[in-house]
Amino acid sequence: MASLSLNINSKNYTVDIDPQMPLLWALRDIIGLKGTKYGCGIAQCGACTVLLEDNAVRSCSLPVSAVADKKIVTIEGLSEDGDHPLQQAWIEHDVPQCGYCQAGQIMNAAGLLNKNPNPTDEEIETAMNGNICRCGTYLRIKAAIKTAAKSEKV
Amino acid sequence: MTVVKTSINRRSFLKASALAGGGMMLTFNWLAGCKPTTTKEVLTLPKEWFEMNSYIKIGENGVVSLMSPNPEFGSNVKTSMPMILADELNVDWKNVLVEQADFFPERFERQFTGGSQGIRLGWQPLRTAGATARQMLTDAAAQTWNVPASEITTENGMLIHKASDNKASYGEMASLAATLPVPEEVALKEIKEFHIIGTSRKNVEGKNIVTGKPMFSLDHTKEGMLISMIVHPPAFGMKVKSIDESSVKSMPGIRDVFVFQNLRDDYERNGFDTTSFADMVAIVGNTTWEVMNAKKALKVEWENAPEKTFDVQGWRGKETVVMPAGLESSDGHTYQMEQMSRKAAQELRKDGDPETAFKKADKVLERTYTAPYLAHNCMEPVNCFADVTADKAELYGPIQAPEFIMNALSTSLGMPKEKIKINLARMGGGFGQRAYGHHMVEAALISQKVNAPVLTIYSREDDMTYGIYRPTYTATYKAALDKDNNLIAFHVKGGGIPEHAVAANRFPAGAVDNYLAEGWSLNSNITIGAFRAPRSNFIAGAEQSFMDELAELAGKDPIDFRLELLDRAKNNPVGENNDYDAERLSGVLRLVREKSNWTETRKNIHRGVSAYFCHNTYVAEVLDLEMKDNKPVVHNVYAAVDCGIVINPDAATNMGEGGIVDGIGNALFGEMTFKDGKPEKNNFHQYQMIRQKEAPKSIEIHFVENEHDPTGLGEPLFPPTFAAVANALYKATGKRFYNQPFVHDLETTRMEM
Ligand code: FES
Ligand code: FES
Numbered sequence: 093m094a095s096l097s098l099n100i101n102s103k104n105y106t107v108d109i110d111p112q113m114p115l116l117w118a119l120r121d122i123i124g125l126k127g128t129k130y131g132c133g134i135a136q137c138g139a140c141t142v143l144l145e146d147n148a149v150r151s152c153s154l155p156v157s158a159v160a161d162k163k164i165v166t167i168e169g170l171s172e173d174g175d176h177p178l179q180q181a182w183i184e185h186d187v188p189q190c191g192y193c194q195a196g197q198i199m200n201a202a203g204l205l206n207k208n209p210n211p212t213d214e215e216i217e218t219a220m221n222g223n224i225c226r227c228g229t230y231l232r233i234k235a236a237i238k239t240a241a242k243s244e245k246v
Numbered sequence: 247m248t249v250v251k252t253s254i255n256r257r258s259f260l261k262a263s264a265l266a267g268g269g270m271m272l273t274f275n276w277l278a279g280c281k282p283t284t285t286k287e288v289l290t291l292p293k294e295w296f297e298m299n300s301y302i303k304i305g306e307n308g309v310v311s312l313m314s315p316n317p318e319f320g321s322n323v324k325t326s327m328p329m330i331l332a333d334e335l336n337v338d339w340k341n342v343l344v345e346q347a348d349f350f351p352e353r354f355e356r357q358f359t360g361g362s363q364g365i366r367l368g369w370q371p372l373r374t375a376g377a378t379a380r381q382m383l384t385d386a387a388a389q390t391w392n393v394p395a396s397e398i399t400t401e402n403g404m405l406i407h408k409a410s411d412n413k414a415s416y417g418e419m420a421s422l423a424a425t426l427p428v429p430e431e432v433a434l435k436e437i438k439e440f441h442i443i444g445t446s447r448k449n450v451e452g453k454n455i456v457t458g459k460p461m462f463s464l465d466h467t468k469e470g471m472l473i474s475m476i477v478h479p480p481a482f483g484m485k486v487k488s489i490d491e492s493s494v495k496s497m498p499g500i501r502d503v504f505v506f507q508n509l510r511d512d513y514e515r516n517g518f519d520t521t522s523f524a525d526m527v528a529i530v531g532n533t534t535w536e537v538m539n540a541k542k543a544l545k546v547e548w549e550n551a552p553e554k555t556f557d558v559q560g561w562r563g564k565e566t567v568v569m570p571a572g573l574e575s576s577d578g579h580t581y582q583m584e585q586m587s588r589k590a591a592q593e594l595r596k597d598g599d600p601e602t603a604f605k606k607a608d609k610v611l612e613r614t615y616t617a618p619y620l621a622h623n624c625m626e627p628v629n630c631f632a633d634v635t636a637d638k639a640e641l642y643g644p645i646q647a648p649e650f651i652m653n654a655l656s657t658s659l660g661m662p663k664e665k666i667k668i669n670l671a672r673m674g675g676g677f678g679q680r681a682y683g684h685h686m687v688e689a690a691l692i693s694q695k696v697n698a699p700v701l702t703i704y705s706r707e708d709d710m711t712y713g714i715y716r717p718t719y720t721a722t723y724k725a726a727l728d729k730d731n732n733l734i735a736f737h738v739k740g741g742g743i744p745e746h747a748v749a750a751n752r753f754p755a756g757a758v759d760n761y762l763a764e765g766w767s768l769n770s771n772i773t774i775g776a777f778r779a780p781r782s783n784f785i786a787g788a789e790q791s792f793m794d795e796l797a798e799l800a801g802k803d804p805i806d807f808r809l810e811l812l813d814r815a816k817n818n819p820v821g822e823n824n825d826y827d828a829e830r831l832s833g834v835l836r837l838v839r840e841k842s843n844w845t846e847t848r849k850n851i852h853r854g855v856s857a858y859f860c861h862n863t864y865v866a867e868v869l870d871l872e873m874k875d876n877k878p879v880v881h882n883v884y885a886a887v888d889c890g891i892v893i894n895p896d897a898a899t900n901m902g903e904g905g906i907v908d909g910i911g912n913a914l915f916g917e918m919t920f921k922d923g924k925p926e927k928n929n930f931h932q933y934q935m936i937r938q939k940e941a942p943k944s945i946e947i948h949f950v951e952n953e954h955d956p957t958g959l960g961e962p963l964f965p966p967t968f969a970a971v972a973n974a975l976y977k978a979t980g981k982r983f984y985n986q987p988f989v990h991d992l993e994t995t996r997m998e999m
Contacts, residue, residue: 122533217938226677
């Protein structure tokens with residue numbers, strides 16, 4: 093066990109924790125933020141995606157010791173009231189079916205737009221290829237990212 | 247005007263207070279409503295609710311709460327079912343809140359999500375519930391104003407009597423209306439009067455989903471809750487021999503480890519009581535990570551399980567199921583299936599004299615198709631929350647068929663059903679897998695044993711290797727053409743483990759004079775279950791690929807060839823039991839031909855067509871693909887769909903897109919194989935799923951406009967996609983694809999190129 097300080101959604105948490113515990117389980121079981129999802133545990137599905145210093149990362153495969161004191165943003169912290177351009181675009185395109193993968197999709201898209209505010213279709217496909225949607229909402233995800241990219245420019 | 251008897255909704259008019267176990271009241275969740283997003287528009291919760299029936303409550307301020315009865319797994323029933331209620335009730339969608347009903351069979355007719363039947367079977371009861379409440383509000387106004395009820399009209403939650411210039415909101419009349427007798431008959435709206443049905447409405451949970459609100463059972467938590475995980479045998483045909491508890495007991499955070507049995511030996515199962523292993527190990531601890539670590543460290547000895555025979559009370563009555571002993575492999579299955587294909591099989595339907603017709607044929611085509619086991623791979627792994635105390639059990643979990651797990655829960659816990667409450671969680675996918683509630687029994691037994699609330703979680707590996715797979719199938723199709731290229735005989739012989747996929751009364755039955763359908767099956771200890779469009783998910787791919795090859799042999803356009811056969815089935819059908827409407831099936835083919843500009847050729851684009859009827863809905867698809875670097879890239883998919891009245895067009899389109907994407911993915915990649923009883927894939931690094939890059943660039947879904955009662959959409963767009971892919975790949979590569987997943991033959995083709 094180790095005492096670590098975590099900065100999540102602009103809040104500081106001090107936790108007494110197994111430093112090997114993946115960030116995903118620290119978020120869900122220790123901090124109590126359930127928006128970040130478990131899908132595979134081996135960085136293959138993207139359900140657990142969060143932003144680490146503005147980059148999209150798979151929280152299931154990052155030990156919590158590696159992220160101490162770094163800026164972490166989860167789906168709960170993406171915006172104050174669900175009005176981030178991506179969240180709005182997601183609603184506008186009525187993207188979700190079951191909804192389980194969508195937090196990971198949105199956070200991965202946020203990481204993409206941080207680096208590339210105006211991605212092409214091919215760039216979106218490549219960046220989003222690590223996020224599985226079992227319900228098959230891929231077309232709507234792509235459309236929503238394009239809408240959000242446009243709205244962020246204005 | 248359609249007048250219906252309200253007695254079809256018998257259960258929904260029982261007042262909650264009049265029911266035994268009145269304590270099981272429905273929990274109100276403001277967040278679950280379709281709350282408008284701007285602060286200006288936020289609805290104020292009423293001071294008091296008046297219950298009109300199980301589905302509808304109206305507040306004194308006119309706010310309406312609508313109950314969505316069926317479990318939600320992504321097909322959007324939580325939006326579309328309340329839309330039906332709201333339309334008949336005649337209220338403004340903006341003033342509506344939606345709640346998820348708990349499992350409450352005393353109050354709701356059918357709380358089952360599966361088989362694409364939610365909307366089809368909910369249509370009449372939901373309309374009746376809405377219309378009945380509207381009538382009772384009208385009766386209350388008539389009584390208050392002392393005017394005839396027949397002169398009162400309703401509009402957007404208002405009651406209006408023109409002659410006396412009276413006007414009142416539903417909220418004002420709700421308290422009286424709720425006390426009035428339920429009318430025996432009520433008038434339903436005319437289709438042209440619908441103001442919500444047929445208009446696109448956003449998912450009522452949209453905002454909760456995109457902001458990461460806890461809404462799945464995996465997100466559930468309770469004071470003092472523990473986490474448990476299971477360890478199941480590594481191979482089908484194995485069981486626990488012994489465990490070394492000391493290997494994990496002293497690990498950090500671990501509370502308990504024990505072997506348990508899901509179902510009692512003498513329990514009589516129903517069709518959804520599938521369990522893959524007689525016993526499993528449970529590990530209980532404080533956090534998921536700690537339990538996961540213990541799972542890795544646990545020392546277990548496994549042994550071969552004996553053959554098991556048990557009775558199952560299924561759809562076809564009581565059947566004896568044999569689960570053989572032994573460790574099975576996919577190679578062995580292939581060999582056994584080839585052997586069985588050559589033996590005599592059970593005759594399922596015969597018209598005319600196929601044997602003679604085949605002898606007289608000018609040309610005969612015979613082709614064999616195969617498909618592997620498939621894992622459902624819902625994004626949310628199997629899990630369930632359970633809190634079992636000495637006198638009651640509370641469960642919250644992903645379950646498509648709550649009614650069918652009650653017996654098992656009650657028997658395994660040794661607790662009467664009235665003491666068991668199932669709350670319906672939003673499911674992170676279902677696809678048939680979540681109709682089987684073994685995980686609920688496991689969670690309940692673990693909670694009972696450790697005497698604490700427990701969230702039981704399967705790891706992805708546990709989920710993928712637990713079983714309940716789509717069965718593996720094969721079918722040989724044979725057809726005879728005369729010298730004028732007319733189809734004169736058709737023979738399908740299909741088999742599988744542990745069931746065949748032959749729908750003997752479906753197309754082309756009825757369209758050919760001499761017809762024979764036969765089926766066979768083999769036992770296995772690898773468990774199977776419903777998987778999006780059971781059986782159809784194989785039949786459509788095989789039959790519609792065969793039709794394509796047959797059309798080519800006949801020298802005809804594949805759409806024309808099908809339409810000719812359908813004309814025959816329409817005008818002069820063979821046999822009595824054809825279970826499809828040839829006119830509606832032709833209709834979708836004609837529509838997709840028009841919308842896709844079928845006859846147009848496009849550079850480097852190869853087109854495949856397919857049409858299929860299942861789950862009461864008719865679908866035809868045209869799929870356009872291009873080979874790039876020897877890989878198929880799907881450009882456009884056009885679908886024509888006849889599902890009667892469409893409740894929520896944009897959501898229906900979303901569902902259709904999902905079915906097509908899923909079809910492309912499983913046609914190309916989906917496959918589970920076995921070696922010595924052990925599943926050879928356990929996570930997404932081995933099990934290939936369709937991803938963003940392989941998804942089509944665009945999908946167009948066109949609905950046939952008609953006034954048929956609505957049918958479902960969760961499944962019907964999925965099966966025909968397999969053949970649309972195969973037929974387009976043939977055009978692109980010159981090779982026919984007979985064996986799913988096509989990725990293997992594509993690789994061979996690539997090596998030859
Ligand atoms: S759970 Fe982390 S990538 Fe799947
Ligand atoms: S919406 Fe269900 S997995 Fe993506």
